[in-house]
Structures are given as C-alpha cells and as structure tokens.
Amino acid sequence: MNAKGKILIADDEPDIVEIIRYNLTKEGYEIVTANNGDDAIQKAKLSQPDLIILDIMMPRKNGVEVCEILRAQPAFKDTVIVFLTALSDESSHVKGLETGADDYISKPVSPKILVSRIHAIFRRINKEPEEKVIKIDNLEIDPVKFEAKVDSKAVVLAKKEFELLYLLASKPGRVFLRNEILNQIWGNDVIVGDRTIDVHIRKIRQKLGIDCITTVKGVGYKFTM
Amino acid sequence: MNAKGKILIADDEPDIVEIIRYNLTKEGYEIVTANNGDDAIQKAKLSQPDLIILDIMMPRKNGVEVCEILRAQPAFKDTVIVFLTALSDESSHVKGLETGADDYISKPVSPKILVSRIHAIFRRINKEPEEKVIKIDNLEIDPVKFEAKVDSKAVVLAKKEFELLYLLASKPGRVFLRNEILNQIWGNDVIVGDRTIDVHIRKIRQKLGIDCITTVKGVGYKFTM
DNA sequence: ATATTGAGTTCACAATTTCTTAATATATCG
C-alpha cells in the first residue's frame, strides 16, 4: 500500500514511541523509529523520511544536536523536523526555531492533536500536490497538458492565466484573498500592482466565455459554477 | 476576517509598529496596535487577539508588566505573547520567558525572520477552531467560502455584514458590546459613527429574512435562534 | 540587425458596490 508519508520518530521512551507509532500507523503513515540521537541520524539517512519527530532529551546527542547535524546536509535541507518538548523546557522552543525546526509538539502527547498536527504538516509539505485534471461541469483543466477545455473545446490560456484558474478551481467555492493569490502565483517577494490580478481574471473570464469566477468585493475571488 | 489570525502590536515607536504592521498585513494577518502599556491591555481585552507582540520598553507599564497582568486573567491564559527586545537588553529574555511569554523577537526587526517566526507560532497554535463553518438550525455561515445560507439557499452578504454576522454567531447568546463590535470588525484605529452598526445589523436582518439578531438596549447585540 | 508578436504589467478612469452619515421615525424603560 502506498503510505501517505514516511515518518521517523526518535525518542528514548518506548511508551511515547509506541503511542505515536500506533496513532500515525492507523492514519496510514509509514513509521521508522530510533531511540537515541546517533540512531536517529543513522535511520534518517537510511530511510529518508518526509518528516522527523525528535525528542529534545535523548541519550547520545539530543534533539537539537541531531537537528543541526541533519540540517547541515543537503539531503535534509527541506525535510520537516518537529521537536517533542517537555512542557517544563520552555526555552528550548526558542532554541529550536533558530536551529531550524518547523514545529513543536508538547509532551504529554495528545493523540488527537498529534494526528491533526501531522496532517497539517503533510498538507503543507505537499504544496505542489498531484497535478490533477480538474473537471467541473463542462469545464476541464489539465495541468499536465497545460490546457483548459470548455465543452470539449480547447481554450488557450497564458501561463499566469492558467495558474490562476487552476488555483481557484482547485478549491471551488473557497475565497482566495488577493494576498493569497499573489503569494501562490507570483511568490512572496514579488510586488505587482493592484490591478494586475483583475486584468488576468478578466482575461480568463473573457477567454472561457463562461461565468465561473465570482468577485467577493473587498475580499478576493472564488470559483463557482 | 478571513484573516489568518489577529495580532496585537504594542510599541511606542511608530516606525517599528509600521514595519511590523506592513509585513504582517501583507501575509494576511489582521493587525491591531497600541502605543503604551495601558493601551495594550485595553486593546487586548477588546479585540481578543490570537497573538500579542509586546515591546519591553514602553511608557505606562512596560511589556513585562503588561504580560503579567494579562496572564493573570483567564481570557489570556492561552494567548501567545511575544516580546520585542532590544539586543542590548539580554537579561530580559530570561525574565520574559519566566513571566509567561512564549517567544521573543530582537530589535532591530528583520521582516523575514519576523514573518517566519509568526508563521511558526501560528502553526503551533493550531487555530482550527476559527475559520469554521457555523451551522445553527437552518442557517449556515461559511467563512472559507464567504457565504451564508438560509434553508440551503445562498444569501449574498457584503464584507462588513458577513463579518458582523459571523462574529455574533460565533458565540450564540453572548451579548457583544457596541465597543467590542467596533474593535473586532473595524479595528481600533477606525472611527465610525454610532449608527453605522445599526445599519449593518438591519441589512443582515433584511437579507437573511430570519430573526436571529436580538437587540439588547443600552448594551449591544446578540445572536439568538 | 530589425521587426513582430504576445505575455505580463501598469495606468487612468469608468462602473459598480459597499459603507457611512444624517435626518427622521419608532420603540423602550424608568
């Protein structure tokens, strides 16, 4: 079976490991475990997990050290690392952020929170999700062929137009703020004028000839059929 | 409203406030500001932010004092508080964390670090409870789609109307003071006349066609079904 | 080397919607 993702759990307390393993396995993740710092590094290299959960307090290199060592390697530059922190150990939060951890989970571990947090992280990881063909009524959007069809008739869209349409249509009904759109399509640091989005929206509406993008004044745009 | 989260910034240096406001607004956060300690406490109570950024050095109660006062109140037990510290003031880091702050950011503020830190904090908060569809009887309010439904029939609300309805419906039965409403929907630095709220309330009642907002004379409004 | 093309952006202004105000009517409470 195709696992949702591979997760490495490193903690020296077997109980904790088991709680986490049980809950995440149940959710369809593939689990690898380690019980000390050196082991964690070893296993990480071998199994190349998508996500690593590191206990801060571990024998033979603590979590922060492991994180630093892994982060120094190109292979783990983009791996998501999450710390397990005891509640008492407040200051390590700060330290962790600087070291390059992406999130924290506090002990004692609540299975419900754990699972939702992990889900959220994987959602975030998959920012370039499966390029899937979207079909809604008589509209078809194929990100692989980079083409849109209305009533099986191809419509030629420019790159930005296509990206914009695909973004909106990927979550029909959901309102995308102008800011969100800018971040997703143009990127965080690109600055374009206020009217640029409108112009692209217009082009899409024009070219498709169907009314599938609704303006939510003062908020953004949403896809609706 | 469709904001990712609400942040209160308290600092007596307008420049700093503006830098932070600009960068976080761009990221889709809703910003409320204060320029001294007392003001910060006031604004915190009124607007109930998810995160509070406190400058340590402020007139009329410094950041640590503000933090202590807020932390003593149940409403702010779980609010994330972050200190702004001058680099010189090393010792206050420790003090701050002891007081119950969750993190600190050093001045001068680097926008990039600021943003990533705030993002990380919000990921940690896991603020799922917000941004949730509200369903009460035959009324449905979906903040993601920015749409309200009565008997499964969509009702088009303007931005302010929607925000207002969502606010009231988020805590059915609870009375919202006019002041609270102003701070939550308009923000603390916007001044609008007394009758403005009434007009929006009226529009909501009119558009929904159902009687779900009750006037509490001399106090405010509440949602009731 | 020069023209052509088209995507992407910007601009000025028009069109539209939303928000606020002001004025008046109505309701409520002691």
Next chain:
DNA sequence: CGATATATTAAGAAATTGTGAACTCAATAT
C-alpha cells in the same frame, strides 16, 4: 410621559473592481 436608544430610509462618500489602451520585455521571425 419624557429621555434615551435603536430602527429605518435615502443619499452621498468612499472604496473596490472592471476596462481599454499603452508600455516593457523577451522570444521569435524576417
């Protein structure tokens, strides 16, 4: 009943989006 608060209405202000045209910049064709 009288004082105060809210409801209602219409109209003008303010804000936001739509639009046509022009401009920049590459890539491509001539």
